Amino acid sequence: MPRIRFHKLAAIVVLIGFAAWMTTGEFSSVGSASADNKAKAADAEQPKTPETGKPKTAEAEPKAPLRTVAVITPPRRTYARAIRISGLTEADKRAVLATRVAGVIDQLPVKQGQRVKTGDLVLRLATEEKVSAVSNAKQLLVQRQAELAAAERLAKTGNLPKLQLDNARSSLTLAQSLLEAMQAELGRNEVKAPFDGVIDRVPVELGSSVMVGGEVATILSLDPVIARGEVSERDLRYIKLGDEANVRLVDDQTVKGTVRYISRDASSATRTFRIEVAVPNPEGTIPAGMTAEIALSAEPTDAVMLPRSVVTLGDKGDLGIRAVDKDNKVVFFPIDLVDDSPKGLVLGGIPADARVIVAGQELVKEGEVVKPVEADQATIQKLLGEANAGTQ
Structure with a gap:
């Protein structure tokens, strides 16, 4: 019994000692632990160099050079937006005259192309x-x-x-x-002219028989003659009743007129609005149905003229120009197209002090720092010449 108790006590002592050794975290041998401690001490005493802990490749890589772009501050002018509309001429009034009773034509005093006054006899039946x-x-x-x-x-x-x-x-x-x-x-039995105009068509002959409601003549009122066109919803806000308009006909004749009607109901197919320009035509020289171009001028606005090559697309797909700010960073300005002239584009929405990139704008992006240089004198003279030509 005493021997068995002694072994149990010894086992308990050994177990307690092993547990204490485990809690210290020292699993290496005494020799290796000493070596590690000496190595740590040596590292602690050794002075650190400036290169310690820094990647050597970070400072070894050279910085990329800034991209060079040509810039210009374009001259500003006051422009009136030109709105051009394709259309055609038409009569101010048009009426198809017909009989109210059946009968035989007894009198037909008018001919095609003849001018008549209100109440003039056009046809009489027997x-x-x-x-x-x-x-x-x-x-x-x-x-x-x-x-x-x-x-x-x-x-x-x-x-x-x-x-x-x-x-x-x-x-x-x-x-x-x-x-x-x-x-x-x-x-x-009588058919008379309902208004002053010109007899455009007479499809019957003297002595022929006509039925009730039969067409006997077409009369047109061509003073004023109407130039009709369709204006886009984008340009509708620039037009108002009473505005003057230039109407250029297919024979290069240009006449002046006044906007007398603007539709408030857009076409469901084209989303455009009908407008009418009344053009004085006392001699009736302008016929109906002739191709015409209607030119209107919007309110004057401050704008610049630039070549078409300057216009580009922004990151969001907007049409605009790229410029350089005071920190030489690339900025993008959406533009308002005021006019498209043969000399260049007249653009609004550009700040007065903007340095517009005229060369290299497609190679840079917004926010990029660049090296701007003034465009050469030839480019400046070209832009100045285009701007001056556009105001004449």
């Missing part, structure tokens, strides 16, 4: 029986008037009953209505 009917109605009216006068005289003396007097008055009223109806029927 009216023999209708003239006779009007004559008979007039005679009947005279008779009924006489009968009424006699009935009134007899009624005053008491020799005529009141009922017969009323019948005489009713007969007179019917005779008057019959005469008016016959005269109206006779009037339907």
Whole structure:
């Protein structure tokens, strides 16, 4: 029993010692631990160099040179936005004249191209029986008037009953209505000009027969003549009633007119708005249906003229120009196209002090630092010449 108790006690002591050794974290041998401690001490005593802990390749790489771009501060001018619209001319008024009754054409005093005034006779149908009917109605009216006068005289003396007097008055009223109806029927045989204009088409001949509603003539009013076109929704805000417009015809004739109508309902197919420009045409020399170009001028605005090559796309797909700010960083300015002239683009939305990149703008991006140099004198003179030409 004493021996068994001694071994148990020894096992417990060994277990406690092993646990204490494990908690110290020292698993290496005494010799290696000493070597490590000496190495650490030597490292601690050795002075650190400036290169310690820094990658050698970071300072070894040379910096990339800045990209060189040509810049210019373009001259500014006051421009009026030019709005050009393709269209055609048309008559101010147009009417297709037709008969109201059937008959045979008895008179046709007009010809194609003839000028007429309001109320001028254009056509008359044969009216023999209708003239006779009007004559008979007039005679009947005279008779009924006489009968009424006699009935009134007899009624005053008491020799005529009141009922017969009323019948005489009713007969007179019917005779008057019959005469008016016959005269109206006779009037339907005539076709007259509804307004001043020119007879453009006469599809019938003298002596031919026409049906009710048959077309007999087309009349046009060409003073003023109307230049009609479609304006885009982008340019609609620049146009108002009463604006002056230049209308260039296909024969290079240019005339002036005034905007008289702007539609407020866009075409569902093209999203454009109809406009009409009234052009004085007292001699009728401008025909309807001729191709025309309508030129309007918007309110003047401050803008610059630059070559088309300067315009580029931004990172978001906007149309604009690239410039250099005071820190030589590339900036992008969206533009407003004021006009597209043969000399170049007239652009708005560019700050007054902007240094526009005219060479190398496609090789840089927004935020990049560049080396700007002024464009050569030839480029400056070209831009100045284009700007001056655009204001003349």
